[in-house]
Each structure stands twice: as C-alpha cells, then as structure tokens.
Amino acid sequence: MALNLANYKGQARDAIKAFWGNREAARVKQIESGNIDAGTRGSVTAGKNLDGFVAMIKSLVEANGLGHAKIYQNKGFVVLPGYFRPTKQWDLLVMNGDRLVAAIECKSQVGSFGNNFNNRAEEAIGTAHCLWTAYREGAFGGQTKPFLGWLMVVEDAAKSRASVRNDEPHFKVFPEFDGASYLRRYDLLCQRLVKEQLYTATALIASPRTAVKSGKYCELSELSSLESFVTSFAGHIATEAAKKI
Template sequence: MALDLANYEEKAREATMAFWGNREKARQAQIEAGRADQGERAGVTAGKNMDGFLALLIDLVEANGLGHADVHQKRAVVTLPGYFRPTKLWDVLVIHRGHLVAAIELKSQVGPSFGNNFNNRTEEAIGTAHDLWTAYREGAFGQQPRPFVGWLMMVEDAPESRRKVTDRSPHFPVFEAFQGASYLKRYDVLCQRLVQEQLYSAASVLASPRQAAATGEFGAMSELTGLKTFVSTFAGHIAAEAARG
C-alpha cells in the first residue's frame, strides 16, 4: 500500500516557524496590554501554537483516501466519552461513517520549568490513553476497529532541556533509561514506552530551538519517536480505513 506523506517535512518546518512566531506574538500582546509578568504563560494560553501540525494531519487524512471523513478540531466537537471520567477533550478527532478513526493530542513545552511540566505531561498522557482504551473495551464507541491514538509533543531545544538530571529515589533504583537523562531524553523514553505498551499508536517528541521561528528547524530524539514514524503510522491507518470503504 503506497502512502502519501503529504510533503510532511516542509509542512512541519512551516508549522514549527508558526509555533514560535505565535508564541512571540502572544507574548508581545501581553506586554502591550500591561501583563508582561505572565512570562511564558502568555505563549501557552494563546491556544494556536500547534495549529500548523493540525493542518498537516488534515492533509494526511485527505491525501490517503479519507477526504470525505469528518475531521473535528473545534472545542465543541472534540469530546469523547471516558470510562474513569465522563468526557475528555482531544485536539483532533477523525470520524468516518460514525466510527472513531483517530484521536490525537498535540502538546508543547517551553522552558524554564521542564521538571514539573514533564511529570504533569507524563501523567496526563498515560491517564488519557488508559481512559480511552478502557472506554473502547466497554463499547463506548460501538463495535469498530481500534482507532489510531496519537500523542505529538514539541519541546524547546535548550540547554535546560538537554542537561543531565539527577533523581532521588532513596528506597529503590530508578530505571537505567532515566538515570542522568535530560528532559528531552526522558520524553524520548516516554514516547517509546507509550507505544511499546500499546497506549498510543504513535508518539513523537520534536525538539526545536527558539530561533527556529526563522528557520523552521526541528529534530528527533530517535527514529522511533521521530515525526516520520508518526506520520507514516498515521497515514497507514488512514489508508487502511479508506480501503475498508
């Protein structure tokens, strides 16, 4: 089955430039409004930072045979039922003939507070997936094939996210993969294990420096968690759904 990756590299560079550009616009708007003390939070609350990657996902859906599917991205229509909670908001839902084809989360993290944010993102990612798959098992989405469940994370490539981190575990040793690992490396391990444990169909972490606002530069921590693996897996799932008619 030939997959169309929708020129993803060029579109991802454009999405990366937009990511940093939108953050800076939000920060400047806060300064002009006299609320500069919010710092990095201004960029986070802008809400449009990952829209370029959302557009890439939509292009992949259309390029691989499901242009007639419903791709939901507005807050009012991206809610799915949960098992441990009533509902969960996703960033993107793909629905075809009443079947849930894909549910995807798009996240980002910019310094300086990498430590607390990493733990929060980890707990959120695990809990969200476990909730969805339990709801799926219990028939929340009807009788249908397993959907694609994706988690895509953009992390600032900076000295703080690259430096080695020491953990304190007085009673039992930390797993070797995390010992002395930077926060970017920890995201890499997290994404690999999210897929290995079948919590996500694909999970990716992209590393990008602030100056990428002008260049669109981004990198991967490993082949398994790189963008090509994510978009290839997603495109394959979309093409398989299209082949079913």
C-alpha cells in the same frame, strides 16, 4: 497503493515557524496591552500554537483517500467518552461517519521542564488508558481500533538537554533514567507509550527558539520520530479509506 506522506517535512518546518512566531506575537501583544501573565504563560494562553501540525494531519487524511472525513478541533466537538471519567476533550478527532478514525493530542513544552514533565507524562498515560478501557467496554460500538496519537514539541535548549539528578531515598530508578535529560525522558516516554500499546504512534520534536525563521527541528529516536508517526497515521487512514462501510 503507496502511502502519500504529503510533504510532511516541509509542513513540519512551517509548523515550527508558526509555533515560535505565534508564541512571540502573543508575548508582545500582552506586553503592549499591559496584561502580562506570569512567566511565559502569555505565550501559551494565546492557544492554537500547534495549528501547523493540525494542518499537516488534515493534509495526510485528504492525501490518503479519506477527504470526506470530518476533522474536528473546536471545543465541544472533540469530546469522547471515558471509562474512569465521563468525558475527555481531545485536541483533534477524525470521524468517518459515526466511526472514530483517530484521536490525537498535540502538546508542547517551553521552559519549566522540571515542573511540567511529570504532569505531561501522567496526563498522556491516563488519557490513553481511560480511552482504551472505554473502547473495550463498547463505548464506540463494534468498530475496529482507532488511531491514537501523541505529538509533543519540546524546546531544544541547554536546560532540556542537561543531565537531571533523581531523588532515590529508598529504591534506585531504572538505569536509563539515571542522569537522563528532560528531552531524553520525553523520548523514553514516547517510546514506551507505543511499546505498551497506549498510543498507536508518538512523535517527539525538539526545536530551539531561534527556529522561528528556519523551522529547524530534530528527532531523538526512530520510534518517536515524526516519520514513524506520519507513516503509521497515513497507513491507518489508507486502511480506513479502503473499507466498504
């Protein structure tokens, strides 16, 4: 049976519109209330800016035969055991009975690229390593491997595309990082998270602030494309749906 990709491109454009629209609405609301967070924090602390992508993921689950699965995204219901720490809260879990089908992180970065890239990278690597080690040690029973996904929306701007200098006081960085922009760094991160089997699939979506009406976005490479993410996820869901459990 062919996979159903649930018009993911159209859903992604709608998700981008909602992402930028929700951020702006949160900023305006805080200004009007006189409670202004530092920098762009007012746009971030409104939360749920990536719910459009969560809706896309839900539609892929339903379209590929697992409509009865439980999809959790509320705090308290997205907690999984870890190995190096007791628990970790994910952004979204898909459960088929007592089986973990998928755990997905949906993140974003707008501005402050230099301050946040390393934090995002360390968080993504540590989160996946902790879960897979817990899986190896039997934290999820004897089930087959779940799908682990990492979806990242980054502002497409002059600063995220500009060449970045590296400090190299003792040793040279790998040549692919030499002068690489923050978007290029995110692309390399996404590719390597998959190549090193830390995540089943990743997606890097670059979008300008002006996309609030158009939903415009772009991808940087095949391995970190939304198409690869969606296809891999739909295939995993269809496989789970076909099992007689």
